[in-house]
Amino acid sequence: xxxxxxxxxxxxxxxxxAVLLLVGVIGAFWVPIYARSAPKLGDFPFFYWFQLIWMPVxxxxxxxxxxxxxxxxxxxxNANGAPATDGQGAK
Amino acid sequence: xxxxxAVSFTIVIVLFAVxxxxxxxxxxxxxxxxxxxxxxxxxxxxxxxxxVTWFLxxxxxxxxxxxxxxxxxxxxxxxxxFYALSYTxxxxxxxxxxxxxxWSIARVHGYVTPADFVRGRYGSRGLALxxxxxxxxxxxxxxxxxxxxxxxxxxxxxxxxxxxxxxxxDLPLLIAFIILAxxxxxxxxxxPALIAFVKDTLVYVMVIVAVLYxxxxxxxxxxxxxxxxxxxxxxxxxxxxxxxxxxxxxxGEWAYATLALGSALALFMYPHAITGVFAAKRRNVxxxxxxxxxxxxxxxxxxALLGYMALATxxxxxxxxxxxGNAQLSVPLLFEHMFPxxxxxxxxxxxxxxxxVPAAIMSIAAANLFTRNIYKEFFRPEASxxxxxxxxxxxxxxxxxxxxxxVLALPKTFSxxxxxxxxxxxxxxxxxxxxxxYTRWFHRWALVIGWAAAMVYGTIQAYRAPVAxxxxxxxxxxxxxxxxxxxxxxxxxxxxNLAIAIVGTVVFRALRLPEGADETLPHQFTADPAAAxxxxxxATAAVPGTRPGSPSAT
Numbered sequence: 217x218x219x220x221x222x223x224x225x226x227x228x229x230x231x232x233x234a235v236l237l238l239v240g241v242i243g244a245f246w247v248p249i250y251a252r253s254a255p256k257l258g259d260f261p262f263f264y265w266f267q268l269i270w271m272p273v274x275x276x277x278x279x280x281x282x283x284x285x286x287x288x289x290x291x292x293x294n295a296n297g298a299p300a301t302d303g304q305g306a307k
Numbered sequence: 308x309x310x311x312x313a314v315s316f317t318i319v320i321v322l323f324a325v326x327x328x329x330x331x332x333x334x335x336x337x338x339x340x341x342x343x344x345x346x347x348x349x350x351x352x353x354x355x356x357x358x359v360t361w362f363l364x365x366x367x368x369x370x371x372x373x374x375x376x377x378x379x380x381x382x383x384x385x386x387x388x389f390y391a392l393s394y395t396x397x398x399x400x401x402x403x404x405x406x407x408x409x410w411s412i413a414r415v416h417g418y419v420t421p422a423d424f425v426r427g428r429y430g431s432r433g434l435a436l437x438x439x440x441x442x443x444x445x446x447x448x449x450x451x452x453x454x455x456x457x458x459x460x461x462x463x464x465x466x467x468x469x470x471x472x473x474x475x476x477d478l479p480l481l482i483a484f485i486i487l488a489x490x491x492x493x494x495x496x497x498x499p500a501l502i503a504f505v506k507d508t509l510v511y512v513m514v515i516v517a518v519l520y521x522x523x524x525x526x527x528x529x530x531x532x533x534x535x536x537x538x539x540x541x542x543x544x545x546x547x548x549x550x551x552x553x554x555x556x557x558x559g560e561w562a563y564a565t566l567a568l569g570s571a572l573a574l575f576m577y578p579h580a581i582t583g584v585f586a587a588k589r590r591n592v593x594x595x596x597x598x599x600x601x602x603x604x605x606x607x608x609x610x611a612l613l614g615y616m617a618l619a620t621x622x623x624x625x626x627x628x629x630x631x632g633n634a635q636l637s638v639p640l641l642f643e644h645m646f647p648x649x650x651x652x653x654x655x656x657x658x659x660x661x662x663x664v665p666a667a668i669m670s671i672a673a674a675n676l677f678t679r680n681i682y683k684e685f686f687r688p689e690a691s692x693x694x695x696x697x698x699x700x701x702x703x704x705x706x707x708x709x710x711x712x713x714v715l716a717l718p719k720t721f722s723x724x725x726x727x728x729x730x731x732x733x734x735x736x737x738x739x740x741x742x743x744x745y746t747r748w749f750h751r752w753a754l755v756i757g758w759a760a761a762m763v764y765g766t767i768q769a770y771r772a773p774v775a776x777x778x779x780x781x782x783x784x785x786x787x788x789x790x791x792x793x794x795x796x797x798x799x800x801x802x803x804n805l806a807i808a809i810v811g812t813v814v815f816r817a818l819r820l821p822e823g824a825d826e827t828l829p830h831q832f833t834a835d836p837a838a839a840x841x842x843x844x845x846a847t848a849a850v851p852g853t854r855p856g857s858p859s860a861t
Contacts, residue, residue, distance in 0.1 A: 236400075237401075237403060237404065240396070240397075241397045241401060244393045244396035244397045244567060245393075245564050245567065246564070247393075247555060247560040247563050247564045248557075248560060251386075251555040251557070251560055258528065259527065259528035259529035259531075260528060260532070261532065261554060263389070263553075263554045263555065264389075267389065267392050267396065268392075268608045268609075271392075271395075271396055271604050271605050271608065272601070274396050274399065274400060274601055275598055275601040275602070277400065278400055278403055278597050278601070279598035281400070281403060281598075282403065282591075282594045282595060285403075285407075286594060
């Protein structure tokens with residue numbers, strides 16, 4: 217049986233998730249931030265290492281946003297209009 | 308390039324044979340009672356968990372275009388080619404927002420294609436047809452692009468390629484595609500899902516080795532970037548301007564940013580990407596994947612850097628020149644000159660198999676669109692699931708044959724721009740699909756008119772864009788000056804599209820023109836049913852809340 221772990225989505229966590237995702241997008245969209253060669257990391261101009269490092273940063277941002285936005289199976293069953301304790305849906 | 312490298316060639320053949328077996332065996336993988344249902348053939352039973360979906364979407368989205376065209380663009384123009392990296396950074400945070408809603412509504416109503424959703428949401432066959440037609444149109448050149456990737460490898464392998472006889476030249480490509488078509492026909496989406504494991508493993512191995520090993524042979528990254536910078540600063544005799552730059556110049560920033568944003572918004576409008584989403588088992592599978600897929604983007608960034616490694620290898624530059632200045636040969640040539648034959652064979656295989664996976668998924672997605680939104684909608688409304696599946700199987704063959712004609716009849720050098728023309732088109736379905744996930748405010752006819760205007764505008768702009776250094780030539784680039792800024796045509800068309808849709812909606816609502824019936828309910832956009840809707844029910848007869856035991860909500 218699925219334990220009802222209600223995680224009603226509150227507006228705050230949705231807002232935080234939205235901000236995190238927005239930061240991720242803007243970091244790549246705002247080209248003047250990284251269209252420069254200094255400072256270098258090793259032999260890599262800033263333009264290259266910034267984008268290569270921004271990628272894992274965005275992964276983390278997306279994952280945190282996922283944790284904030286995920287629906288527990290019970291909450292999802294609720295949303296379907298079924299009783300939250302109905303474990304049949306797990307099959 | 309005149310002789311066939313036996314070792315490399317053998318490895319490519321062996322790995323190709325392995326994925327062929329896997330492709331046919333896939334029909335038995337997670338086997339359903341019958342494959343004659345689009346949920347099975349076209350969506351792999353809607354049963355893929357986080358792990359399989361990660362490989363499937365990774366194999367689907369990071370195509371041969373990734374391995375050939377992106378480094379080729381970097382090889383030719385430098386930093387501008389890196390927009391592909393910026394694009395794949397942006398795409399996942401954006402898609403994480405709306406893809407779960409699209410998955411949920413498709414799951415509840417048994418939608419197989421994005422156009423099914425549009426049909427159900429707006430009650431408009433015309434709008435659904437526009438979305439389906441755009442999807443098919445945009446997918447065709449994308450499949451063709453995969454063939455271009457295979458061709459580049461075959462050319463460097465010395466198989467066919469530059470041979471005089473047209474038939475002999477294209478024979479290996481033809482054989483590869485017939486085999487691909489055969490197992491896609493029988494196994495449906497399960498074939499590329501299974502092959503994706505092989506493909507992605509090869510790609511990761513190839514890239515990690517390339518990035519660690521090649522720079523040591525070329526005198527380090529400092530030398531690679533230095534040589535690239537010198538090359539890019541040199542004047543291109545055709546345009547009398549530098550070839551490119553190592554860092555995006557202020558004048559190019561707007562183009563870089565809009566290309567990246569436009570491509571990011573467009574990616575999950577492509578039918579093959581949405582097919583990958585719909586095949587997932589649960590809602591959280593989609594969300595988790597959006598956080599995990601950027602791992603492929605890191606690989607893409609490293610692959611883009613192969614373009615600079617190629618630029619720093621004199622033998623590659625000579626080879627590209629000998630190949631008629633075809634920059635798409637740069638990566639296969641780099642492998643040929645840097646790796647021992649056996650490992651070059653692995654690299655070639657990664658590219659060839661990397662083309663097969665997306666080509667299969669794209670042809671399935673296009674076939675689903677045709678079957679659901681054209682054949683069933685307009686010709687055979689009473690078509691049974693089995694009949695629909697049979698039609699889709701045959702359409703997948705036709706689509707591949709069409710792509711083959713596409714690639715053999717058109718010049719190949721600008722395959723990246725060809726794909727970008729598809730990108731211009733597909734982005735124009737964004738308002739109908741994504742806005743529809745949140746609001747029914749838009750009027751269906753306003754969306755149709757906005758779409759049509761943007762399609763025409765985008766195509767004309769792309770037609771008028773000349774090849775660098777050749778005035779009066781066409782389809783040279785996917786950017787054009789708009790209000791003084793050089794930007795991605797798709798974004799300009801998208802803004803036009805949205806503006807017309809908004810104004811049109813206000814007008815049509817004031818005139819009280821009829822809105823279509825909406826079969827969706829608000830809670831269905833966040834639903835997470837564990838079992839798929841039994842059948843792609845006819846859109847008009849769909850029962851809301853099909854989950855057993857749920858109280859009828861209407």
